[in-house]
Amino acid sequence: MSSAFTSMTVAELQSALQDGATAAGVTEAYLDRIAAEDDALGSYLHVDPEAALARARDIDSAGTAGTGLSGVPVALKDVVVTEGVPTTSGSRILEGWKPPYDATVAARLKTAGTVLLGKTNMDEFAMGSSTENSAYRVTRNPWDPERIPGGSSGGSSAAVAGGLSPWAIGTDTGGSIRQPAALTGLVGHKPTYGSVSRYGLIAFSSSLDQAGPMARTVLDAALLHEAIGGHDPLDSTSIDAPMPVLAECARRGAEGDLSGLRIGVVRELGGEGHADGYEPGVLSRVAEAVALLESMGAEVREISCPAFDLALPAYYLIAPSEASSNLARFDGVRYGLRVGDDGQRELDEVMALTREQGFGAEVKRRIILGTYALSSGYYEAYYGQAQKVRTLISRNFSAAFDDVDVLVSPTTPTVAFPIGARVDDPVAMYAADLCTLPASLAGVPAISVPCGLSDGLPVGLQIMAPALADDRCYQVAAALEAAQDAARGSRFLDQLPVQTVEGLR
Template sequence: MSATELTSSLTRRTAADLAALLRAGDVSAVEVATAHLDRIEAVEPAVHAFLHVDREDTLAQARAVDAERAAGGELHELAGVPVAVKDVVVTRGTPTTAGSRILEGWVPPYDATLVTRLRAAGMPMLGKTNMDEFAMGSSTEHSGYGPTHNPWDLDRIPGGSGGGSAAALAAFEAPLAIGTDTGGSIRQPASVTGTVGVKPTYGSVSRYGLVALASSLDQAGPCARTVLDAALLHEVIGGHDPLDATSLTGPAAGYADAARQGASGDLRGVRVGVVRELGGSGHEAGFQREVSAAFRRTVELLEGAGAEVVEVSCPSFTAALAAYYLILPAEASSNLAKFDGMRFGLRVEPVEGPVTAERVMAATRGAGFGSEVKRRIILGTYALSAGYYDAYYGSAQKVRTLIQRDFAAAFDAVDVLVSPTAPTTAFKLGEKLDDPLAMYLNDVATIPANLAGVPGISVPNGLDDAGLPIGLQILAPARADARLYRVGAAVEHLVTADRPGSAPIIDSIPAIPTEVAP
């Protein structure tokens, strides 16, 4: 097998398959890492999924895994399987920018807890992925370093804010990736790139070492091309962390077993709720025709697999978008106050006049923050101001409580909830860039889960008439993440079996023009 053939073979394997090959000694960690690094080199000019790649450091991590395996050491199941990490997660010795020019060149002196766990598992880090600046966006067009392109159609968005992680998976540059989800930034990119993305229960994966956007909403989680791979990665990064005051107690276990159980497609005894307000039967205004049709077809497949399907109503979900875009900017305006040109990151001094703290701060923020970040800081500061706190921020928090109650009532009746992940498939780059309200509507189905802290997963659910991926969202009660993996794996199996030739959706992705020909 030529080097090119080996690269193509290894990069298209699932993480579970790569782990099995590594354990059997059929390939080395260096070979797996090299294959993915070569793939990155070949397609990055077209995709731009990464902001930072250190080939030598990645290979050094892989060599360490091979040496330990050769010495007979006890290794984690995923040891040697490489992973990409969203650039909002701090990494010791590796630049972390959160997609913003204001942090350009900043090299953290410590690792986020989830990175510490990845390193302990022996998973080489391929690099840091592109994102909307400080995770503010739904398209990865608001990155300070240029947009990422969707591997399914390079003229389209890969979703946001974690479009880099999703695109890296769809372009076969990485078998696994880490994302963060504040209002859908793992699930929505997964939907439009034909991959799998999971927002865990709030507090079940440590937030220590995440560059904060909205502390009551942010949640790191796994991104992959299969449900089982996401489950395996979730078990690595999850669990209690004493460094995170919001961390839940208890281990992250049973997710992979749940995915394996669901892979048979048997859903007998599972109660599935179709959310009326999120594209349910008869309530599909704003949802693309093919998205609604694919959703209805999959609901039929769930019934055929033995699930009991009922329609449920969560009336407060209709106010979720408005509440979210008051709570998030308010928390963001507080969290981003630290970027002042005084302590770390970019510092810009005024061209004329005295160099005062206020003028340095203004010059630094003016040069370092992009338009979307400035927009949300201004909105958040306004919402928190003395004259408007109760009318806006206080009211939004009351809506949040109502949304949590709607979830509680729904989960008294069903085991999981389902909806389309996003109302449309990937739109053209630049199409909604000048229309913030239209951009915000992309997260209408994902935001409620963040406001309530419940877990959610997006799995591929077919293609539209243009051959672009559609996603299905599954939501479960807090701490019931295993249900996502069981039902998600069943959907994965059922949708694949329902396709011509029973081919996985990702197999339909077009070749990237700049890739090395086999």
């Protein structure tokens, strides 16, 4: 029975725990799978089996397993500060750092009774689309070990898709939850900006970063989102408004009635005249998914959002500019790596040596780009203009949502590409986030849900909604998920080739 736990959804694990399974038994099943598979998969940076089992046994002793999320294991992206647990953000500059406090997301999951399996691998400081920028290891896609699992939350996506965690927390700055979810056949949701606390997330771009769920099903993602969401006075950008009822919306959506729902297909994201760089198989699966939504009663029309064409260059000025400011705190003095402190060097030299050895190539590239964009004489020409484009993108969303309830597009232009294929071409790598960037810049919620396979690899459909209408994302995603599962007679991840995952060892 224990091995069966790793193929269950969280909703099924809850039922098993209520029916007599132990939190320790469930946790041990996942730890055994991590021990067997993760040397090859590379999804985790830190796992503490003794701490996880001790936590699970305490839950069993208290008799709370199966109450809400109590006893359910979880994995956290290594950007989430966790008290006493190594937290590196995938960077050498924080190697060995054990924070003295919990991020709000981590604290809320502890309060809910979840069991921390470990911290997952990521692109350094969340800067990347393939998890090849980690300072520690490359993560592989469970569907094909020679391909990337997406990024920057690729460790979380690989862990969940590979059965090494029932669900996980990722963070999304320009698509880092949705893109890896799409490439590994998961559900991944970027919440409305400000609806999930950023307190204790190691900052990349403060006006964009957002934590959210990655899970096997829409309902599981909604349950995890509800556990971490809501107002937090420790985060000055936190929205003081009630959380939508997400899990119930997912359950209603699974009933399959979308009568009266208006869906807009975004022309600029893979539509006619905008399909360069999009794989035909991706566009075909997305078109089939839209047709399925229409068959459930939704009204479908094409919507034009012209400013979306400018999202990529705007993002790659705004995000690096904010990163150049946020990463200045890593100076080799207060915490983390310190290089060259032999008592003979000046402080400036120690800081320079620490940053040279502590930061990877992509992080340095973005710091330089952002510093240049903010420099005297260039601020208005670059950063200022990018913020104006951001306003235009937000206005495009507002106009679109006057006509439709949700917008849809591919989540990614392609399926997962081979490891190493884009490491020497940053522009090609950045294009992996082409479809996810507009929602990030506007701060609106967006979810990726699997919508089939192209060449045996997962394709994701992105569903975007107005700010604070996260429930609409879950409703539509659940309707599509249920209809597709009924049509194929199985859940999506059941299509994952077993021999691929087992052959990783």
